[in-house]
Amino acid sequence: MAIFHFTIKMIGRSKGKSILSASAYLNGDVMKNEETGKVSSYRSKKEVVYSQLMMCKNAPLDWKDVPEEKVEQFRKTIRYKRAEKKEEAITKFKLIYQKQRLWNEVLKVEKESNAQLGRAFEFSLPKEWNLQEQIDYTTDFIQKNFVEKGMCADWSIHDKKDGNPHVHMILTMRPFCEDHTWGKKEGKDWAFVRNENGEIVIDTTDPNWWQDKKNPDRCGIRIPVLDEKGKQKLDSRNRKQWKREVVDTTGWNNPKNCEWWRSEWAKVCNQHLAKENQIDHRSYKRQGKKRIPTIHEGADARKIDKKFQEKRSKVPSWKMEENQVINKQNVKWERIQNVFYKKKKDMQQWKERLYDIRREQRGNFSIGGYDSSDRGTTGIFNRVVSNITTEGTTITPVRRTESGIAEVKQRVTDTTDAFAKYRRNVESFGITKWEDSVIGSRKSTMERISREVKQREYSFAKTERQIMEVSQKIREGKMGEKSYGWLKRKEAEAEFSKFDRKPGRESQIGDSKHQKLVGTVEGKKKIAEIKSDVRQKEQSRERISIKEKLEVNKRLLAEREKERKHSRYRDQGISR
Secondary structure, eight states: OOOOOEEEEEEEGGGTOOHHHHHHHHHTSEEEOTTTOOEEEOTTOOOEEEEEEEOOTTSOGGGGOOOHHHHHHHHTSHHHHHOSOHHHHHHHHHHHHHHHHHHHHHHHHOOSTTOEEEEEEEEEOOTTSOHHHHHHHHHHHHHHHTGGGTOOEEEEEEOOSSSOOEEEEEEESSOBOTTSSBOOSEEEEEOBOBOTTSOBOOOTTSTTEEEOSSOTTSEEEBOBOBOTTSOBOBOTTSOBOBOEEEEESSSTTOTHHHHHHHHHHHHHHHHTSOGGGOOOSSOHHHHTOOOOOOOOOHHHHHHHHHHHHTTSOSOOOHHHHHHHHHHHHHHHHHHHHHHHHHHHHHHHHHHHHHHHHHHHHHTTOTTOTTOOTTSOOOOSSEEOOTTOOSOOEEOOOOOSHHHHHHHHHHHHHHHHHHHHHHOSOOOOSSOOHHHHHHHHHHHHHHHHHHHHHHHHHHHHHHHHHHHHHHHHHHHHHHHHHHHHHHHHHHHHHHHHHTTOOOTTOHHHHHHHHHHHHHHHHHHHHHHHHHHHHHHHHHHHGGGHHHHHHHHHHHHHHHHHHHHHHHHHHHHHTOOO
């Protein structure tokens, strides 16, 4: 099965990379760096099955010329003498010489310490293709997407006959002018106002709008250079200053190109592959597939695993083991999906059967409201569409659907348990025992609180009645005290009247003496009764403390109830 692999990297001076060394590895040959004099040799690589150099339209034509003296020197070497096919050896020597000159010319123009020398590609080839198909399809892809854009391509096909054929390619970063000289990778231009998508804002009414007279497509709203006071700066000639920015003159460094190149290669592969072997440059997540992606193994990991399999090493490759676990997980997940897909179809048939039964029951009403000829009802296994008089289509009845669903649930549970052994990223279905215990404890707590509330309501009512009785007795005691005070004053007045007799009033006193004595005796009786009543009330005043105690108890009960409610909300996870 074809596998998609397409990576892009940069070769630059800042990372200490050598463009000649990378090209020598790509071609499996020897190359010399004229700048440093270093020779890079990869002649031991035997997996290079094809190499090619594709020059763009404006590249110098003399770069492909190989001096005869260089060819004569090569014929004198042992490598040429030992070669079985002399012509092929000379052809390969000329090709390597042309590539060596190309990259040495790149080093001459790219002199900066952080200069980017080339863009390196590595992408896999479908093993369903033979060697000639691989060469033809790859050549068309490189010519259309790179060479026609103005790049020079140095590429080779590597194949160890282990089912992993792939292409290595290096592209030039700097364009060529029409006079066959090196062009500029980037230049300075006005900094224009751009929107969220990075596109230049077009507004001809803006006062800072600018348009090039020679090239009308070069236009936009320029950004002024401001000073500390917020005013636009002026140069020595009193001209307004505008911001400038570095612009990619070729458009090759746009990050969106990576996605474009990957998608184009996927299209080329799918045009020449069977439908079941189609590839996709997008990730599983972007494709909407519920699969776990494997990690990149690499040649070193495979060597370690080979030694471990041959028992030459005791330490296996963790990358290989990780991919084995991921593959097992994907297999189990595919089985689960297939089971659910199958049962989903069974459920759809079962719903259709139930719908037919309901429609038939509706048509059996005695009132005949649903007995029209075009209502579309029919038997259990025959479905007739409304306004169609032909015989319905027979539907195969679904057998053992309920038992099949139970079997699916059990298989899902077993698969989930086995799935969790490989990676602990699958949760079991259903509510756990711990959750059941928590819910049970919360229910019992709520029932206990409700019972306590009912009991406290009864005690609150009883306490209120006792408070009302005591308050009534207190009011009666106060009224008795008032009556007792009034009678005491009357008694004092009567006793004082015996000694306060003035001349000329004796007759009056004598006349009313009988009335006063009678009133005094009755008053004394009332005073005695009130005194006895007061003594009883004074004894009952001790009950006043009952009211205070009840109020204290009532306040304590309210505080406890408030605290219990707060704890209940906290157990339920509700914040107040």
